Amino acid sequence: MRPGSFRRLAVVPRPNPDARDWVALTDEPLPAVDAAEWATVPAAGAVVTFAGVVRDHAEGRPGVEAMTYEAYDGPAQRAMTDIVAELRQRWPEVARVALLHRVGELQLSEASVLVVVSAPHRAAAFDAAEFAIDTLKEAAPIWKQEHWAGGSDWAVEQHQIRSARATGSVTAASAAEH
Numbered sequence: 001m002r003p004g005s006f007r008r009l010a011v012v013p014r015p016n017p018d019a020r021d022w023v024a025l026t027d028e029p030l031p032a033v034d035a036a037e038w039a040t041v042p043a044a045g046a047v048v049t050f051a052g053v054v055r056d057h058a059e060g061r062p063g064v065e066a067m068t069y070e071a072y073d074g075p076a077q078r079a080m081t082d083i084v085a086e087l088r089q090r091w092p093e094v095a096r097v098a099l100l101h102r103v104g105e106l107q108l109s110e111a112s113v114l115v116v117v118s119a120p121h122r123a124a125a126f127d128a129a130e131f132a133i134d135t136l137k138e139a140a141p142i143w144k145q146e147h148w149a150g151g152s153d154w155a156v157e158q159h160q161i162r163s164a165r166a167t168g169s170v171t172a173a174s175a176a177e178h
Contacts, residue, residue, distance in 0.1 A: 012024050012026045012028050012030065012031055012100060014034070014038075015038065019096075020095070020096055020097070021081075021084050021096070021097050021098075021099075022035065022038065022096070022097070022098040022099070022100070022116075023077065023080045023081050023084055023098075023099050023100070024077075024099075024100045024101075025071055025073060025076055025077050025080070025100075025101050025102075025103060025142075026100070026101075026102060026103070027102065027103050027104040028102070029102070029110070029111070030051070030100050030102055030111045030112075030113075030114040031100075031114075032049060032051055032111065032114055032116075035049070035098040035100065035114055035116040036049050036116055038096065038098065038116075039095070039096040039097075039098055039116045039117070039118040040118060041095050041096060041118060043095050043120060044095040044096070044118035044119055044120060044125075045119075045120050045121060045122070046118065046119055046120070046121055046122040046124075046125040046126075047116065047117070047118045047125065048115075048116070048117050048118075048122070048125040048126050048128075048129040049114070049115070049116045049129075050113075050114070050115040050116075050129050050130075050132075050133055051111040051113070051114050052111065052112050052113040052114075052133065053109050053110060053111050053112065054066065054067045054106045054107065054108050054109060054110050054112060055108070055109075056108055058146050058155060061146060061148065062148075063148045063149055063150075064108075064146050064147065064148050065107075065108065065147050065148055065149065066105055066106060066107050066108065066147040067105070067106050067112065067144050067145065067146055067147065068104065068105045068106070068144065068145040068147065068152075069101070069102060069103045069104065069106065069112055069142060069143070069144050069145075070103060070142070070143050070144075070145070071101070071103050071140070071141060071142040071143070072141040072142075075141050076101070076140045076141050076142050079136075079139045079140040079141065080099050080101070080136065080140055082139070082165075083099060083132055083135045083136055083139060083140070084097050084099055084132070086131075086135070086165055087117075087128050087131055087132055087135075090128070090131065091119065091124045091127065091128040091131075093119055093120055093121075093124055094117055094118070094119045094124060094125070094128050095118040095119055095120070096116070096117070096118045097115075097116070097117050097118075097128070097132065098114065098115070098116040098117075099114075099115055099132055099136065100113070100114040100115075101113045101114075101136070101140070101142055103142070105147075112144075113133065113136065115129050115132045115133050115136075116129075117129040117132065143155070
């Protein structure tokens with residue numbers, strides 16, 4: 001770990017069986033199967049799982065070989081918790097939400113982020129999951145560094161961090177319909 005990095009090691013803490021939310025920042029592989037199983041409850045007829053994975057290219061940059069994710073731990077976890085709280089305001093029918101992000105160096109095809117949402121119906125589950133990932137990218141102090149054969153650099157689409165409530169997700173309009 002480089003000096004000045006805010007990353008710290010942590011296992012993915014499992015929520016208690018009655019918890020409605022699972023928010024974690026970790027350097028461990030993300031437990032997609034466990035999260036989907038945890039989110040599956042009798043009241044929910046839909047479980048949407050989104051995994052963001054490291055791909056071999058980025059905007060304007062082919063040949064990406066790996067990514068390093070760093071986060072400002074406390075503020076990142078607070079932002080993630082705020083995102084889930086805002087999601088619940090917009091979609092109160094949502095049963096369970098898992099919002100997990102990985103930090104550290106990840107290889108191609110490894111999951112960097114996992115969003116799992118369960119709800120009684122698919123529209124709310126899809127909309128809420130889309131809101132969660134879109135807002136996470138805008139509101140959490142998590143950064144990625146791309147590595148390729150010729151070197152490495154911080155991702156080019158970095159942006160100003162905004163609060164979960166201030167984000168302008170496409171699904172915000174559809175949330176008002178629910």
